[in-house]
Amino acid sequence: MAEFVDNYSDLKELGIDCDDNELDEKFNRAADYLPKLVSNLDNDTLLTLYAYYKQGKEGVCGTPKPSWFDFKGRSKWEAWKKLENMPQENAKALYINTIEKIDPDFHSQKVKQKETWVCVSTLQGETNLVDADKTVVDLVKENNREGVLSLLKREKYELNTLDENGLALIHWASDVGSVDILSDLLSYGADINSRDSEGQTALHYAASCGHIDCVRFLLSNGALIGIEDNDGLTAIDVANDEDIKHLFSTSV
The missing domain is CATH 1.25.40.20 (Ankyrin repeat-containing domain)
Structure with missing residues (x-):
């Protein structure tokens, strides 16, 4: 399961040694690849990936906190908010690094789907059933x-x-x-x-x-x-x- 970090390591320490354009390209490829992995990921990992993605794309969370009854929206908001002032490039690097740890072969795979976030139905952490x-x-x-x-x-x-x-x-x-x-x-x-x-x-x-x-x-x-x-x-x-x-x- 992916975990949040409190210190923002240099990109090289994450195994991401590239310029901004290359980082964005790898980040987008990782995001496009996520739908292939969703069914095998637990809720915490999905939320962590969501937070890295939002931080990487939009920066610091500035949206209002959802009301308590909206448990799916609230969980996503809290995961994103937890990253606080993490630089966007670090969030992108962590997103890529997390996808690589889940599937080390993802760079060699062809990606056709686009990343989308999911509602509570996917956050249930279902096991695969026949x-x-x-x-x-x-x-x-x-x-x-x-x-x-x-x-x-x-x-x-x-x-x-x-x-x-x-x-x-x-x-x-x-x-x-x-x-x-x-x-x-x-x-x-x-x-x-x-x-x-x-x-x-x-x-x-x-x-x-x-x-x-x-x-x-x-x-x-x-x-x-x-x-x-x-x-x-x-x-x-x-x-x-x-x-x-x-x-x-x-x-x-």
């Missing part, structure tokens, strides 16, 4: 629409029951940003305004994760904007994306 052992929750978190439909057709499932994480299927579908699965769940009787253990609806999840297509779909299918979670916040309050905020403003 398809036969996967539950409908696993399949929703994988955005596996075909698998979800297959299970729903074969087995009776209480769609509005909260799992051990305090979420119903509709919350997971919003978290991963799947309009198709949301549509399927509603057709099978899921409550569009179902609340999780923190009082959040699917609309809260879609808004806080920046999934504008899900927000649009939920609103068009009767999702209530004014529902407050246990902290008194509505989906409008937790939206960070300006386009989503505008969408809400035209729907009120």
Whole structure:
């Protein structure tokens, strides 16, 4: 597992001996390679990589701390904030160094995917399961629409029951940003305004994760904007994306 450091070593000590252009090129290649590794990484390593990436790209964390209920956003913010004044070039070097330690052969691999950060569904630290052992929750978190439909057709499932994480299927579908699965769940009787253990609806999840297509779909299918979670916040309050905020403003 990657660890944070308190002293900012010279790049040569990290095995990164290159000029700024070369460092940026290696940093971008490492970021592009991350999706190939995500399924095998634990939460702490993912958060550490996220922090190095944000520090390398944007510098010192200057964004407001997310509210306590937004556990995924809060965890990412705290990981980034912990780096304090670490220079961007050091964060980039540490990011590269961490990817190299996870997969020493990454420089020899061809990379086709782009790095993206993930919502709580990927931060769960899932172990790899064979398809036969996967539950409908696993399949929703994988955005596996075909698998979800297959299970729903074969087995009776209480769609509005909260799992051990305090979420119903509709919350997971919003978290991963799947309009198709949301549509399927509603057709099978899921409550569009179902609340999780923190009082959040699917609309809260879609808004806080920046999934504008899900927000649009939920609103068009009767999702209530004014529902407050246990902290008194509505989906409008937790939206960070300006386009989503505008969408809400035209729907009120």
